[in-house]
Each structure stands twice: as C-alpha cells, then as structure tokens.
Amino acid sequence: MAVGNVASLERAEMNVDGDEASAQTGFCQGMATERDTAPRGLRRVVRWAAIALSGTALSSFAGAALAQEAGLEAGRLLSSTEIMVPTLTIGALAAALLSTIWLVRQKGNIEAESRDVRSALSDAQQKISKYEALIAEKNRRIVIWEAGPGRPEFLGQLPVETGAPAQDRDFLAFGRWLSTTSASELERAIEALRGNARSFDMVIETIRNEVLEVQGRVSGGKAFVRFIALNNLRAELAELKIERERLSNSMSLFQSLLDSLEQPVWRRDVNGNLTWVNHAYSDAVEAASPTAAVQEGHEFLGTIAREKIRATATTASPFHDRMSTVVRGNRTIFDISDVVGPGGSAGMAVDVSEAETVREELNRTLKSHAETLDHLATPVAIFDGEQRLQFYNQAFVRLWDFDLGFLESRPGNAEMLDRLRSQNKLPEQLNWRNWKESVLSVYRSLDTQSDRWHLPNGQTLQVIATAHPQGGATWVFENLTEQMDLETRYNTLVKVQGETIDHLSEGVAVFGPDGRIRLSNPAFRVLWNVTEEQAKPGTHIRAIEAACAYEYDKPDGWRHFGQMLTNFDDERPSLQGTFELHSGLVLDYAVIPLPNAQTMLTFVNRTDSALAERALKEKNEALRKADELKNDFVQHVSYELRSPLTNIIGFTDLLKTPGLGDLNERQAEYVDHISTSSSVLLTIVNDILDLATVDAGIMQLNYNETDIDELLDDVSLQIANRLQENNVTLEINAPAGLGAIVADQQRLKQILIKLITNATNFAPEGSTITLNCWRQSEDFFFSVADRGPGIPEDMLKTVFDRFSSSNKGGKRSGAGLGLSIVESFVTLHHGDVRIESGPSQGTTVTCRIPSALNARSVAAE
Structure with a gap:
C-alpha cells in the first residue's frame, strides 16, 4: 500500500511539472504572435498580459476589469486600441x-x-521485509485460502525434522505426514473453518512423533491456518498435553474393561475405604449399582480376610x-489378588x-483312566520326564513277564530295553546301540513314532510312542499277530471270492x-458286450452307461442306477426289475446296497424263462x-331263457x-x-344272471334302512312253503331291539333265503333249522345251522365254487350256485362268510354284514 501511495505522489508531481512546461510553451507562442501583428508598445503590454493569463484564471477576471476600466477611460481620452493595450499589460x-507566487x-x-510519502514507503518496505523475514522462519508455515475454490497461498516453512513436506502440493496431504x-481431526477443523468461519486451536502429532501447534482464523474474507513448530517448554507442554489425553483415554479404556469383566474388581484409598468397584462387584454384594456399593460400603470379603490382606500385602x-x-x-472359592500403591490398593477376585x-x-x-488302562488288553507304559517308569498296566506285565519288584523300582526306559534284550525278547539288531x-x-521328538517289532517268539507288535508336552512319553504295544493272521486269511478269502465271482453265470458289478x-x-x-478295458476298475x-447304450438305450435304466449309487440318502433301498436288450436277451437285475457304502448290481439271463412266461x-x-x-x-342265454320260462310258468x-x-288227475300232476320244474329253472337262470352281473362289475346295491325284525319276518314267510315241503321247522333267535341295518334289502333277503334253502336241502325231516341274528357295534351277524350230515373236510374248500354241488345226503340236487351267490352278495356289502362243518356234525354258515354309514347306491367293481 505504501509503494502504491508513493507512485501516486510521483505521478502527481510529474503532472504538475508538465502543466508548468505547457504554460511556458503557450506563453512563448503568444509572444511570438504579438511581435508579428501588433506595434512594439502594444506587443509589450500583450506579452505581460499573456504571462499573467497563462498563470491562472483569476488574472483573467482582473484583466477584464482593467480592460473595462481602461476602455471607459480611453473613451474619453484615447482610442480603444490605445486604452486596451495598457490595460491588458x-x-x-x-x-x-x-501565478508565480x-x-x-x-x-x-x-x-x-x-x-x-517516500519516507512512509521506505518504512512500509522495511516492515514488509521484517514481516517476511519473520514469516520465512523455519518454525512456522501459513496457508491462506481466498473465498471460493481457488488455490491456497503458502508462506514460510516447517523444520525438516517434523516430516512436513516442503512442496506446496504435498503439504495439504495430511494423511501422509501426520498421524491418522x-x-x-485437522481436516474436520479446516473444513469447519472454511465453511462456517469456526476458529480453532489444536495440537497435532506427525508420523515422526513431532508436535505442532495449529491455529485457524478468518480475516477479511480469507481463511488462515498457521502451523507452528513448538520448541522447548511449549513443545514439552504440548507433549505433556498429548500424553495426558493418551493416559486419560487409556485409564478410561481400562476402567471400561474392568467394568465389563465378570470378576469382581475394587479400588481402595490409603485408609482402606472403597473408592471404585465394577458391576461384577456390585452384583456379587447384591447392590443396586457400583456407586451404591461404594457409598453404602458393601464389602465383598469378610473382616478377617480384609485384615489378612491389609497385613500381608506390600x-x-x-x-x-x-x-x-x-x-x-x-x-x-475365589482367587484373590491385591496390589498396594502410594494412593491405596486395588484387588480382583477370580471365581x-x-x-x-x-x-x-x-x-x-x-x-479312572488308570483303572481303565489297567483293564485294557493292550499293553501300555508311561514314562516321566526323566525317562523312568511311572505307570504300567497288567497287559504290559503279561506281555514282557516282568517282575513286579523290578517295575515298582521305577526303572529307566533304557534299563528296561537292556533287560528285554538280555532275556532275548526283543528283535535282533545289527547295531544295538x-x-x-x-x-x-x-523323548526329543515332537511327533509320534511308530514301529513294528517282530519278536523272536513269533509275535508282531505295533509299537507307538508319543512324547508328552511336559516331558515323558507313553508307549503302547499293540499285538498284531492275530490281525496279520486275519489279514492273510482275508486276502485269501478275497481271492477265493474273486475267483468265485469270475466263474458265476450271473453278471456282477x-x-x-x-x-x-x-x-x-x-x-x-x-x-x-463290453470289453475289459471299458469296465476296468x-x-x-456314466462311461459304463455309454458303453452299454448300444445294447439298451432307454434313459431310465443305467441313469437310474447312477442316481441310486451317488445319492446321499441315509437309507439306500434295493431295486429289482427286468431289462430286454436289443439282442433279445431278457435280464433280471437287482441293485443291492452293501454295508461299506458300495452297491452291487447283478444281472441274470432269464431269456428262456421269460419266453415261457410270455407263452x-x-x-x-x-x-x-x-x-x-x-x-x-x-348272460345272453340267461336273458333268452327267462322270457320263455316266464311264459311257461x-x-x-x-x-x-x-x-x-x-x-x-294225471293232467293236474303233469x-x-x-310248474315246479319251471320255477326251479327260473331260479337257476336268475342265479346265473346275478353271478354274471357280479362278474361284469355292473351290479348295483340299493342301500336303504331296513328293520331287522321286519326282514326276518319277510324271510320266514317266503321260505315257509319250502320248509313245509321238506317237513323242517325254522327257529329264529334274535334279541329284541337290534335296530335297523343300512344295506340292500333285496340282496339281504336273497342271502338268507339261499342259506335257509341250502340248510333245508340237507336237514333231516322233522329237524329244526336255526337262524341266529346278533349285532356287534355296526356289524350284523346272520348264522344258519342245520343238523344234516355235514360237509367232508376235503369239500370245505370248494363249497363256495360255482357249479360245485354234491347231493350226498341232500334231498334235491341243484346247480351249486347258492353259496357262491351268498359269498358274492356278502362281499359286495364289504362283509365276509365263514362256514363250519364236519361229518355228522351239521353245518353252520355265518355271514358278517357291516351297516353302511350313509345310505347310497353303489356298483360292484
């Protein structure tokens, strides 16, 4: 600013000198003109007037007044020219x-x-040089941001030992030379300074552990951030401040850690009074909070325990x-630790x-393990860190036949080996040492050692020695004699099985x-039809499937085998089926899961039996x-016979x-x-028609509710003539209140009439046929018993066959359809028929017919 003022003054001085020069130049020009045009006396007056006029504008007013006055006077005495010249002069x-003055x-x-101005400019330049010298010190650096997004201005430098970059473009990358x-924190403070004009003072730390003081200010629309390298006391003060904050944070962190522990922790003053406890302490003494535990003086330990700690701890x-x-x-029980310091003591209790x-x-x-090892059949011996015998079980004693006194003396491992060698119980070695x-x-190894000893007595031992981390070793002697014998026999058995499988006529994989x-x-x-190379182990x-595709190309065969072999189901089911190959072979296959997670496929050539089965x-x-x-x-004949029979009847x-x-009389007899023969023939035709309807699956049952008493009365009326002809009596036994059954009433009548008719045919004259009826839950039972000759045991299996009849002991031979129809109708009602008979014991036929829950009409299936 001072330099600018001096320049302004110099420019003003130059303007003044220029005006003076211009005035002198105009004056000289005016004098030359006067000399050319006016008389000499008049030119002299004009010259002086020009000089006067050229000096200032005030002289013009004075000249005008003089000219006016001279003009008035000249009007009296002289002419205008003579008056003007002196006046102007x-x-x-x-x-x-x-003007000169x-x-x-x-x-x-x-x-x-x-x-x-020159003096002020010199002073300003001296001050600027002084300030620049102060700013240019290596202990501070200033960064100036103008309003807007422009680049900042940098002044000064920081010492090299602080680690601050010297280049301006690297200085603002704070993350490279300051701690994280x-x-x-500095970036947030600068952002608040430039955005919200928020000043700040802070202490920062470089990655070289140097301390800097940073000040942020706003002035004249500019943001100034000054970095100062601290020295001596100020640096020590800043370091102490940082160390204090670090220690405060550490103490707060450790206190939070102690407060989160599950073990009670406490702190006491020099008088033994509680000053701080954690939550675990307050929970242990059942206090509302740690503060309440301190204020109310809840003690975790008893008086004797506290006095012991106070007297012992130093x-x-x-x-x-x-x-x-x-x-x-x-x-x-707690593990108590208590430390004493200048300001009191602190303790912690671990459960x-x-x-x-x-x-x-x-x-x-x-x-328990020792007792278990003592009962093991495997010899075990444990040696301590000095390689002396510490434990042995009974199997170890039996294996080596040691004297118990020798074992109880805790011999060394090397001594035991020497004794075994002297007794010729160890394998012969070329170099014993x-x-x-x-x-x-x-004992010097980190890994378990395993070796196989072939003893002179023919035994084979697998010796496993494991070193202990604390020293010592455990020796296990596993007798492999039987195992090796079993392996030999197993290998022989595998070879025999392999030879057997190779000579089987069944295909096995x-x-x-x-x-x-x-x-x-x-x-x-x-x-x-695959080669040995294609089916090699x-x-x-999938490759087997591809090789067999020429013989059998259906995708549901081998692909299904592959899915069964590789699935992860806990239970692997077996599978059986039949293949027919393009070559005409018919194979029976079986997928058999084996215990070792393997699967066996077997294929049997049953082409001949398949052809026979097909035939x-x-x-x-x-x-x-x-x-x-x-x-x-x-059925056709039955329908065709029914019409003429109906006409005949x-x-x-x-x-x-x-x-x-x-x-x-003879005509009436004929x-x-x-009439009788026609009726019998019509009955046979109806029976055949009913059976044909049942076989065709088109018979329908018309379910309705039928009272049992009414059903039995109706049956007794319809069978009365037949009973009278055969001189047989029907006895009906039915308890009162049986209720009603939901069934096909017409078919129930047919069932009972067929049973009574069959019994009438075999019952002796004058005998009684018994019809019993009872109920169990929703099932109704109908039983017809006669006192006839009975049915031989060899005929019981065929009594329900169609057209199977025997008139042995019967009064009338029939077509043998009665019991067959009874069985068909009972089965349609989802019931069953049972017959009991024996020679000279009569016959009892029992039918169980369940009552349908809903009355409906169904067709036989």
Whole structure:
C-alpha cells in the first residue's frame, strides 16, 4: 500500500511539472504572435498580459476589469486600441505575479508531501521485509485460502525434522505426514473453518512423533491456518498435553474393561475405604449399582480376610491367595489378588470354584483312566520326564513277564530295553546301540513314532510312542499277530471270492459311493458286450452307461442306477426289475446296497424263462377271453331263457285256473311238475344272471334302512312253503331291539333265503333249522345251522365254487350256485362268510354284514 501511495505522489508531481512546461510553451507562442501583428508598445503590454493569463484564471477576471476600466477611460481620452493595450499589460503582469507566487507555493507543498510519502514507503518496505523475514522462519508455515475454490497461498516453512513436506502440493496431504487421528481431526477443523468461519486451536502429532501447534482464523474474507513448530517448554507442554489425553483415554479404556469383566474388581484409598468397584462387584454384594456399593460400603470379603490382606500385602509383594466368601447365598472359592500403591490398593477376585471342581474331576478322571488302562488288553507304559517308569498296566506285565519288584523300582526306559534284550525278547539288531538311541529319541521328538517289532517268539507288535508336552512319553504295544493272521486269511478269502465271482453265470458289478466301478466279472461283460478295458476298475458309471447304450438305450435304466449309487440318502433301498436288450436277451437285475457304502448290481439271463412266461401269459389271456366269452354267452342265454320260462310258468298257472276247464288227475300232476320244474329253472337262470352281473362289475346295491325284525319276518314267510315241503321247522333267535341295518334289502333277503334253502336241502325231516341274528357295534351277524350230515373236510374248500354241488345226503340236487351267490352278495356289502362243518356234525354258515354309514347306491367293481 505504501509503494502504491508513493507512485501516486510521483505521478502527481510529474503532472504538475508538465502543466508548468505547457504554460511556458503557450506563453512563448503568444509572444511570438504579438511581435508579428501588433506595434512594439502594444506587443509589450500583450506579452505581460499573456504571462499573467497563462498563470491562472483569476488574472483573467482582473484583466477584464482593467480592460473595462481602461476602455471607459480611453473613451474619453484615447482610442480603444490605445486604452486596451495598457490595460491588458497591467492585467497580465498582475496575473503572472499571482501565478508565480501560487506555483512556487504549490511546488513546495508537493515536494514536502513527496518527501513524506517516500519516507512512509521506505518504512512500509522495511516492515514488509521484517514481516517476511519473520514469516520465512523455519518454525512456522501459513496457508491462506481466498473465498471460493481457488488455490491456497503458502508462506514460510516447517523444520525438516517434523516430516512436513516442503512442496506446496504435498503439504495439504495430511494423511501422509501426520498421524491418522491428527490428520482426521485437522481436516474436520479446516473444513469447519472454511465453511462456517469456526476458529480453532489444536495440537497435532506427525508420523515422526513431532508436535505442532495449529491455529485457524478468518480475516477479511480469507481463511488462515498457521502451523507452528513448538520448541522447548511449549513443545514439552504440548507433549505433556498429548500424553495426558493418551493416559486419560487409556485409564478410561481400562476402567471400561474392568467394568465389563465378570470378576469382581475394587479400588481402595490409603485408609482402606472403597473408592471404585465394577458391576461384577456390585452384583456379587447384591447392590443396586457400583456407586451404591461404594457409598453404602458393601464389602465383598469378610473382616478377617480384609485384615489378612491389609497385613500381608506390600508394595513389593502383592497379596495372592484363595479365600472363600458367600455370593448370592452360595459359598464360593475365589482367587484373590491385591496390589498396594502410594494412593491405596486395588484387588480382583477370580471365581475358581469351577476350576477346583475341574481339578478334582481331573484327578478322578486320571484315576479312572488308570483303572481303565489297567483293564485294557493292550499293553501300555508311561514314562516321566526323566525317562523312568511311572505307570504300567497288567497287559504290559503279561506281555514282557516282568517282575513286579523290578517295575515298582521305577526303572529307566533304557534299563528296561537292556533287560528285554538280555532275556532275548526283543528283535535282533545289527547295531544295538544305534537302534536303542533311535527308539529313545521319541523323548526329543515332537511327533509320534511308530514301529513294528517282530519278536523272536513269533509275535508282531505295533509299537507307538508319543512324547508328552511336559516331558515323558507313553508307549503302547499293540499285538498284531492275530490281525496279520486275519489279514492273510482275508486276502485269501478275497481271492477265493474273486475267483468265485469270475466263474458265476450271473453278471456282477460292484460300484463305490463315488459311482466308480470296483470290480466286475466276465459274465457281466459278456451280457452287456463290453470289453475289459471299458469296465476296468475306476471307470465311472456314466462311461459304463455309454458303453452299454448300444445294447439298451432307454434313459431310465443305467441313469437310474447312477442316481441310486451317488445319492446321499441315509437309507439306500434295493431295486429289482427286468431289462430286454436289443439282442433279445431278457435280464433280471437287482441293485443291492452293501454295508461299506458300495452297491452291487447283478444281472441274470432269464431269456428262456421269460419266453415261457410270455407263452403262459398269452395262454392265460386266451383263457381270460374264453371266460369272458363264456360269461357273455351265459348272460345272453340267461336273458333268452327267462322270457320263455316266464311264459311257461304263466301258461301253467293259467291251466290250473278252473275257468279253462277241469283237468284229470294225471293232467293236474303233469301241470304241477311243469310248474315246479319251471320255477326251479327260473331260479337257476336268475342265479346265473346275478353271478354274471357280479362278474361284469355292473351290479348295483340299493342301500336303504331296513328293520331287522321286519326282514326276518319277510324271510320266514317266503321260505315257509319250502320248509313245509321238506317237513323242517325254522327257529329264529334274535334279541329284541337290534335296530335297523343300512344295506340292500333285496340282496339281504336273497342271502338268507339261499342259506335257509341250502340248510333245508340237507336237514333231516322233522329237524329244526336255526337262524341266529346278533349285532356287534355296526356289524350284523346272520348264522344258519342245520343238523344234516355235514360237509367232508376235503369239500370245505370248494363249497363256495360255482357249479360245485354234491347231493350226498341232500334231498334235491341243484346247480351249486347258492353259496357262491351268498359269498358274492356278502362281499359286495364289504362283509365276509365263514362256514363250519364236519361229518355228522351239521353245518353252520355265518355271514358278517357291516351297516353302511350313509345310505347310497353303489356298483360292484
């Protein structure tokens, strides 16, 4: 600013000098003109007037006044020209004089002001140089931000040892040379300074552990951030401040950690009073909060325990012991640690009740393990860190036949090996010393050592030696003699089984859980026409499927095998089926899961039996069709016979009518025979028709509610004539209140009439037929018993067959359809028929017919 003022003054001085020069130039020009045009006396007056006029504008007014006055006077005495010249001369002289005086004074003032400005400029430049020198110190640096997004201005430098970059573009990358915490805090402070004009003072730390003071201010629309490298006391003060904050944070962190522990922690003053406890302490003493526990003086330990701690604990020797106290009503053992310092003491209690329980349990476990090892059949010996015998079991004694006194003397491992060698119980070695050192190297090894000893007595031992982390080793002697014998026999058995499988006529292939073949026999390869290379062990079932595709290309075969082999189901089901190959072979296959997660596939060539089965099926189909044809014929004939029989019966009844004339005795007898035979034939035709309807599956049951008493009365009326003809009595036994049954009433009548008719045919004259009826829940039972000759045992199996009849002991032979119809109708009602009979014991037929829940009409299936 001072430099600018001096320049302004210099420019003003130059303007003044220029105006003076211009005035002198104009004056000279005016004098030259006067000399050319006016007389000499007049030119002199004009010259002075021009000088006066050129000096100032005030002289013009004076000259005008003089000219006016001179003009008035000249009007009296002289002419206008003579008057004007003196007037102008006087005015010019006055003006020149006044201008000269004013110019001299102005020039003096300007020179004085110029000297003052130059002096102020010099002072300002000296101050600027001084300030720049101060700013340019290596202990501070200033960053200036103008309003807006422009680049900042940098002044000064920081010492190199602070780690601050010297380049301006690197200085603002605070994360590169400041600690992470200081960099983030400084960036937030600068952002608040530039955005919200919020000043700040802070202390930051560089990555070289140097301390800097940072000040942020806003002035004149600019943001200033000053970085100051602290020295001596200020640096120490800043470091102490940082260290104080660090220690405060650490103490707060440790206090939070102690407060979150599950172990009670406390702090006391020099007088032994509580000053702080954690939440676990307050919970243990059942206080509302840690503050309440301190204020109310709740003690975690008893008086004796506290006095013992106070008397024992010192600064050099902290107290550490186990004590018991009551926590929530339970006696608990704690591991107490208490340290003493200048400001008091602090302690912590660790619950070791569970550890004590675990230790006791460990001792019991070790004792139990020792007892268990003592009962093991495997010899075990344990040596301590000095390689002396610590434990042995009975199997170890039996194996080596040691003297118990020798074992109880706790011999060393090397001594035991020497004794065994002397007794010729160890394998013969070419270099005994090296072998023994190799065996005893287990004590210096980190890994378990395993070796196989072939003893002179023919036994084979697997010796496993495991070193203990705390020193010592455990020796286990596993007798492999039987195992090796079993392995030999197993290998022999495997070879025998392999030879057996190879000579089987069945194709056998075994696959592992990964779907790869383990073994296959030649029969398998012959049946599927695959080579030994294509079915070699390790081939995946997909490759087998591709090789067998030429013989069997249906996707549901081998693909299904692959899914069964590789699934992860807990239960693997077996599978059986039949294949028919393109070559005409018919194979029976079976998928059999094996216990070791493998699967066996077997294929049996049953082409011959399949052809025979196919022929039998074709024959059976022909028989079935013949049976259907028979049923159709019987049904057709039955319908065709019913019409003429109905006519015969009708005309026979018509002949018996008195209106057509009287018949002689023989004619009447013939008409009765015709009527009886026609009725029997109609019954047979109806029975055949009913059976044909049942076989065709078109018979319908019309369910309705039928009262049992009414049903029995109706049946007794309809069968009365037949009973009278055979001189047989019907006895009906039915308890009162049986209720009603939901069934087909017409078919129930047919069932009972057929049973009574069958019994009437075999019952002796004058005997009684018994019809019993009872109910169990929703099931109704109907039983018809006669006292006839009974049915032989060999005929019981065929009594329900159609057209199976025997008139042995019967009064009348029939078509043998009665019991067959009874069985069909009872089955349609979802019931069953049971017959009991024996020679000379009569016959009892019992039918169970359930009552339908809903009355409906159904067709036989």
